[in-house]
Amino acid sequence: MKLPSIVFALIASLVAPAHAHGSATEKRIAGPNGGRVITKVTPHVEFLVMADRKVKLTFLDDAGKPVEPAAQTATLTGGDRANPTKLAFAKEGGALVSDKALPEGASVPAVLQIKVTPDAPVVSEKITVNMAKCPECKLSEYACTCGH
Numbered sequence: 001m002k003l004p005s006i007v008f009a010l011i012a013s014l015v016a017p018a019h020a021h022g023s024a025t026e027k028r029i030a031g032p033n034g035g036r037v038i039t040k041v042t043p044h045v046e047f048l049v050m051a052d053r054k055v056k057l058t059f060l061d062d063a064g065k066p067v068e069p070a071a072q073t074a075t076l077t078g079g080d081r082a083n084p085t086k087l088a089f090a091k092e093g094g095a096l097v098s099d100k101a102l103p104e105g106a107s108v109p110a111v112l113q114i115k116v117t118p119d120a121p122v123v124s125e126k127i128t129v130n131m132a133k134c135p136e137c138k139l140s141e142y143a144c145t146c147g148h
């Protein structure tokens with residue numbers, strides 16, 4: 001599993017200069033815990049998979065500093081489409097932490113749904129939870145900031 005992703009990363013780094021000029025390429029920012037920052041919601045939220053594969057959602061202020069969750073609620077659906085795992089979130093230690101672990105697998109497709117307030121529309125973010133480490137930024141691929 002490892003080699004193809006390394007080869008892909010090498011190819012991606014070789015072709016990177018060709019599309020680096022595109023102004024539409026949004027530079028991803030790393031979260032304070034090394035997770036993926038989701039900017040579709042305000043405040044922004046860091047999506048982090050912990051060592052036990054539970055998911056931690058940390059809300060961030062404009063300076064990228066963690067803030068206590070307010071009225072936000074979240075659910076995550078991941079894994080096998082025919083038999084998906086649903087994760088619910090509860091407040092824990094200044095963040096929202098999932099009740100269950102993500103399904104097993106080196107790369108797990110997931111959809112995170114967040115409501116900023118009970119009456120707010122659902123905001124969905126598709127995330128391929130690829131736990132392999134990026135050779136460039138050393139973050140997990142799902143949180144990689146290199147733009148490949």
Ligand SMILES: [Zn+2]
Pocket residue numbers: 134135136137138139144145146147
């Ligand atoms: Zn990277």
